[in-house]
Structure formats: C-alpha cells, structure tokens
Amino acid sequence: xxxxxxxxxxxxxxxxxxxxxxxxxxxxxxxxxxxxxxxxxxxxxxxxxxxxxxxxxxxxxxxxxxxxxxxxxxxxxxxxxxxxxxxxxxxxxxxxxxxxxxxxxxxxxxxxxxxxxxxxxxxxxxxxxxxxxxxxxxxxxxxxxxxxxxxxxxxxxxxxxxxxxxxxxxxxxxxxxxxxxxxxxxxxxxxxxxxxxxxxxxxxxxxxxxxxxxxxxxxxxxxxxxxxxxxxxxxxxxxxxxxxxxxxxxxxxxxxxxxxxxxxxxxxxxxxxxxxxxxxxxxxxxxxxxxxxxxxxxxxxxxxxxxxxxxxxxxxxxxxxxxxxxxxxxxxxxxxxxxxxxxxxxxxxxxxxxxxxxxxxxxxxxxxxxxxxxxxxxxxxxxxxxxxxxxxxxxxxxxxxxxxxxxxxxxxxxxxxxxxxxxxxxxxxxxxxxxxxxxxxxxxxxxxxxxxxxxxxxxxxxxxxxxxxxxx
Amino acid sequence: xxxxxxxxxxxxxxxxxxxxxxxxxxxxxxxxxxxxxxxxxxxxxxxxxxxxxxxxxxxxxxxxxxxxxxxxxxxxxxxxxxxxxxxxxxxxxxxxxxxx
Numbered sequence: 001x002x003x004x005x006x007x008x009x010x011x012x013x014x015x016x017x018x019x020x021x022x023x024x025x026x027x028x029x030x031x032x033x034x035x036x037x038x039x040x041x042x043x044x045x046x047x048x049x050x051x052x053x054x055x056x057x058x059x060x061x062x063x064x065x066x067x068x069x070x071x072x073x074x075x076x077x078x079x080x081x082x083x084x085x086x087x088x089x090x091x092x093x094x095x096x097x098x099x100x101x102x103x104x105x106x107x108x109x110x111x112x113x114x115x116x117x118x119x120x121x122x123x124x125x126x127x128x129x130x131x132x133x134x135x136x137x138x139x140x141x142x143x144x145x146x147x148x149x150x151x152x153x154x155x156x157x158x159x160x161x162x163x164x165x166x167x168x169x170x171x172x173x174x175x176x177x178x179x180x181x182x183x184x185x186x187x188x189x190x191x192x193x194x195x196x197x198x199x200x201x202x203x204x205x206x207x208x209x210x211x212x213x214x215x216x217x218x219x220x221x222x223x224x225x226x227x228x229x230x231x232x233x234x235x236x237x238x239x240x241x242x243x244x245x246x247x248x249x250x251x252x253x254x255x256x257x258x259x260x261x262x263x264x265x266x267x268x269x270x271x272x273x274x275x276x277x278x279x280x281x282x283x284x285x286x287x288x289x290x291x292x293x294x295x296x297x298x299x300x301x302x303x304x305x306x307x308x309x310x311x312x313x314x315x316x317x318x319x320x321x322x323x324x325x326x327x328x329x330x331x332x333x334x335x336x337x338x339x340x341x342x343x344x345x346x347x348x349x350x351x352x353x354x355x356x357x358x359x360x361x362x363x364x365x366x367x368x369x370x371x372x373x374x375x376x377x378x379x380x381x382x383x384x385x386x387x388x389x390x391x392x393x394x395x396x397x398x399x400x401x402x403x404x405x406x407x408x409x410x411x412x413x414x415x416x417x418x419x420x421x422x423x424x425x426x427x428x429x430x431x432x433x434x435x436x437x438x439x440x441x442x443x444x445x446x447x448x449x450x451x452x453x454x455x456x457x458x459x460x461x462x463x464x465x466x467x468x469x470x471x472x
Numbered sequence: 473x474x475x476x477x478x479x480x481x482x483x484x485x486x487x488x489x490x491x492x493x494x495x496x497x498x499x500x501x502x503x504x505x506x507x508x509x510x511x512x513x514x515x516x517x518x519x520x521x522x523x524x525x526x527x528x529x530x531x532x533x534x535x536x537x538x539x540x541x542x543x544x545x546x547x548x549x550x551x552x553x554x555x556x557x558x559x560x561x562x563x564x565x566x567x568x569x570x571x572x
Contacts, residue, residue, distance in 0.1 A: 004493065005489060005493060005494065005495055006495075069569065072569060072572070073565060073568065073569055076568065076569070076572040118532065141532040141533075142532065143532065149508075149510075151501075151505040155549070157549040157550075157552075160547065160548075160549035161549055163547075164547045164549070167512065167531065170531055170532070171531060171532070172511070172513075172530040172531050172532045172534065173511070173512070173531075174509050174510075174511055175509055175510045175511070176488070176507070176508070176509040177505070177506075177507055177508050177509070178502055179494065179498065179502060179507050180495075180498070181488070181489060181494065181495070181507050185488060185509075193534075269499055271498055271499055271502055272499045272501065272502055273499070273501045273502040273505060274499075274501050324558065325558075325561060328558055328561040328562060329561070329565060331562075332561065332562030332565065332566070333562075333565060333566075333569075372547075372549050372550050372551050373549035373550070375551055375552065376555065376558055377551055377552040377553065377554060377555050377558065378549070378550065378551055378552035379552070380552065380555045380557070380558070381552030381553045381555070382552065390555070390557055391557060392557050406557045406558065406561075409564070409568075410565065410568075
C-alpha cells in the first residue's frame with residue numbers, strides 16, 4: 001500500500017467513513033449548504049440518553065461556584081453600580097480534569113456500541129487524556145497522537161504532562177514533532193487499526209458539551225432563580241461555544257449573551273517549528289480561534305459540527321500575561337488552584353464583569369486541573385528558556401512570541417474586542433470562493449445566514465457584491 | 473551486556489517523513505526538518521543497545537518497530553522555578569481588598 005503523504009490523503013474520505021460511521025455525502029444539500037441539524041442528530045441518542053451515558057462514567061454535574069472575593073475585587077475597580085457576580089463552573093472536577101470528558105464520553109460509548117475495538121484521537125491537550133480515560137472505562141484501546149516537540153526535541157511542558165496522563169490511563173501515545181501531518185498520521189493509524197476516530201468535530205463530541213451549557217443554565221436557575229446574563233467560553237475550534245450555546249437554549253435560556261475568548265497569539269505561525277515553543281498556551285488561542293470562525297470545515301471530517309460563528313454573540317481576545325495573573329488570583333483569593341489554559345475565560349470575565357451591572361450574573365464556563373508542566377511557574381520558566389521576556393507591566397505591551405507582560409494591577413485586565421462582523425463577512429466570502437463557478441440558491445443563502453448569524457438580506461447583498469467582484 | 477533487555481520499558485524513535493516527503497505548503501524551517509515521533513513500549517528483542525533497530529509492544533499490545541532511543545524514560549516536566557513576577561500578586565490583591 002502506498003503510504004506516502006499524498007496517497008494517504010487521497011484515501012481520507014474512505015478512511016474517515018469507516019472510522020466515524022458517518023456518511024457525510026448523504027448530508028450535503030449543495031456545494032454550499034448541508035443539513036446541519038441532520039448531522040447533529042445522526043448519532044441517534046436522545047437528550048436523556050446523552051445525560052445518562054455521561055453520568056455512567058462520572059462525567060458532568062460539576063459544581064457551580066460563586067467567586068465572591070474576585071467579584072468584590074472587580075467591583076472595587078468598576079464604576080458605581082457595576083461589577084457583575086462572577087460564577088465559575090468547576091469542570092476540573094470531571095474524571096480526567098476538564099470539560100473534554102463531556103466530549104469524549106459520548107464518542108467512546110458510541111464507538112463501543114458500534115463494535116470498534118479501539119479509538120484514535122489527535123490531541124495535544126486535555127481531549128487526548130479524556131479519550132484515554134473514557135476508553136479505559138469502556139475497555140477500549142486508545143491511541144493518542146500528539147504534536148509535542150520542535151526539531152530540537154524540546155517539548156512544551158503542558159503537552160508533556162498530557163503524555164503522562166494519557167499513558168497513566170493506558171493509552172499508546174505517539175509524541176510527534178511540529179507539523180500538520182498529524183492528520184496524515186491519524187489516517188494511517190486508522191487504516192492500520194480499524195479503530196474509531198474520536199474526532200473533536202463529530203456529533204457525539206459536540207452533543208456531550210450541550211450538557212455543560214444545559215447544566216450552567218439549570219444550576220444558575222436553581223440557585224439564583226434566573227438564567228445567567230452572560231456566559232464566557234474559551235474559544236479555539238468552536239466546539240466549546242457551539243455546545244454551550246446549544247445547551248443553554250435547550251434549558252430554556254435564550255437571552256444569555258455568549259462571549260468567546262481566545263488568548264492572543266496573532267503573529268505566531270501554527271505550523272512553524274520556530275514558533276511552536278514561543279507560546280505558553282497550546283490551545284484556546286487565536287491560532288485556532290480565528291481560522292475556525294472564518295472557515296469551520298477545515299477539520300479531520302468533511303463537515304464540522306462545531307460552528308462557532310452560528311452561536312457567538314461577541315468575540316474577545318486576552319493576553320497570556322493576563323491569564324497567568326488571573327490564575328494567581330483564583331488560587332490566592334478563592335483557594336482554587338487550576339490550570340492556566342482553563343482560566344482564559346475567567347481572565348476575560350474579569351474584564352467583562354466591569355461592563356455589567358452588580359445584580360447581573362456572569363458565568364465562566366470552565367476550569368481545568370493543574371499539574372507539573374501546567375502551572376504558571378512551569379510555563380514562565382519554559383518561556384524564559386525559549387527567549388521570551390517576562391515582566392510586570394501594562395499587558396497591552398505584550399508581543400506574542402517575544403514578551404509576556406503580567407499586569408501590575410487587576411484594572412489593567414482588559415479584553416480586546418475582535419470585529420466579529422468582519423469575520424461574518426469573511427466566512428461568507430470563503431463560502432463563495434470555495435465554490436467558484438457555482439451560483440448560490442435561495443436555500444444556500446438561508447444556510448449561510450444561519451451559519452454566519454446574519455440575515456438573508458445581508459448574505460444576499462454580500463454574495464451579489466462578491467459575484468460582481470469575481471465577474472470582473 | 474546490552475543497554476536493555478526483553479520486557480524493559482523503552483522509548484523508540486521513528487522518522488515518519490523525510491524533509492522531501494513533507495507537503496510543500498509548510499514554513500521553510502518546518503519543511504527543512506524531518507517529521508519524527510517517539511513512542512514507548514516494552515522491548516521485544518532479547519537485548520538491544522541505544523541506536524539499534526528494535527521491536528516493542530506498546531501499552532495497548534501492538535507491535536511497532538523503530539530505533540531504540542532511551543531506556544526507562546522518565547517524565548521530567550516539572551513545576552518550574554519560582555517566578556518573581558508572580559510571587560507578590562497574592563499579597564497585592566489581599567491588601568487592595570482589605571482597603572475597600
């Protein structure tokens with residue numbers, strides 16, 4: 001069998017069909033539109049099934065904690081009457097230490113039900129550990145593929161810790177160097193083993209996160225008598241935002257503002273061997289966040305269930321230093337020691353809470369566990385070893401890949417709004433460019449309006465103006 | 473007497489793609505280096521030295537081959553050094569809360 005890069009990539013459709021059990025062709029409506037709800041429902045589990053399956057392996061029903069000291073601190077630097085109550089959903093309480101257990105639980109159950117002997121996941125983060133943990137519970141074998149090392153064989157400490165966790169759960173782990181060929185290796189391993197592809201972007205992965213959004217709404221309602229005004233979610237591939245927003249709606253919370261937060265790593269190239277170890281956050285950052293909003297169908301499967309642009313009301317950025325500072329606040333003021341990457345949304349929340357009224361409720365959607373390799377001290381030691389300057393100062397002076405500036409005081413924590421309307425336009429532009437020569441129908445325009453969270457008229461005008469451009 | 477014997481926990485190294493086998497649309501530095509990986513398992517060969525071509529049984533019982541890289545590999549990621557840029561934050565914010 002020809003195992004060269006191009007040969008394997010040319011077989012990807014068949015390999016993935018065997019490895020996911022999903023026939024994506026059946027869901028295509030046109031070159032532009034596909035049946036999204038049909039895809040989300042293709043895994044035939046009812047809402048009650050999903051909740052029961054997660055409960056079986058100890059996933060979910062995590063505590064909702066009000067951060068009273070942090071709220072008080074934020075109020076002390078807010079205008080009078082401002083400073084919403086900040087709550088956090090302690091997802092670190094899940095079996096492998098993050099909300100990713102919700103993404104893995106249903107997928108692994110599904111793999112076992114379909115008769116697969118094992119699962120494969122390409123993940124350098126908590127998702128790999130979640131898959132390995134759930135596979136152990138369901139007696140399936142697990143192979144985890146991780147992008148860990150640069151060409152000097154220097155490993156990002158966060159990811160080295162994930163290797164340890166995956167191996168602790170009994171998985172076979174491939175520690176790879178930098179490169180998008182991670183997808184190629186995944187295809188080869190799937191072909192050799194006939195294992196299930198535990199992709200982050202298939203329905204079983206997304207529907208697990210809906211339980212998180214649902215719990216957020218339910219718990220807040222039970223404890224406080226109303227739904228949260230704002231939920232802040234870390235955004236990378238879009239699954240977190242999508243699942244949380246859908247879950248909120250399922251619980252009846254239709255007015256909650258959903259804000260996505262990414263760590264600002266603009267300027268760093270994600271496939272660069274040189275840039276790889278110049279960042280302190282392997283995920284939850286703009287390197288995934290922006291491209292996945294502009295074009296979600298860039299994943300290991302033909303159509304992505306994670307469609308962040310459909311569900312985001314607002315998109316903001318935060319710097320690495322602000323997240324490290326926030327991690328210190330959570331430990332010292334609230335007695336909760338949690339991993340920095342999982343505090344990206346909390347850092348955003350500290351800034352956003354100042355915009356809201358005192359009696360409003362702002363919910364931070366996650367935390368993650370912490371261990372060697374993950375703490376701010378691990379990451380900052382590593383950053384300094386890799387030539388990054390670390391100092392206290394104004395975080396606005398941070399330059400990703402060059403400096404990490406840790407705020408001097410909490411009032412310097414400030415999100416940067418990313419122009420989401422520009423992203424919505426880019427997405428529509430991409431959809432038209434990708435299908436050059438095809439003329440969008442009314443159904444396509446309706447699909448694009450939903451997918452971009454705009455209107456029929458806006459999409460139609462945009463498509464017309466783009467067609468005029470290309471016709472010239 | 474070899475570096476490792478049958479059944480020892482070892483780590484192998486594999487070159488998946490040489491630079492000229494990697495796709496073209498990569499940053500130049502990435503394209504100029506091989507795509508490699510490291511995997512752990514239990515040595516199948518009777519005995520082997522670092523640098524030998526060996527077979528291992530992985531943690532899920534699969535047989536893989538590669539070059540013996542390390543015997544009894546340890547996890548050496550750690551908590552790092554104390555960071556002066558972080559150490560005072562806790563007391564700073566406590567003082568601020570006490571004042572309000």
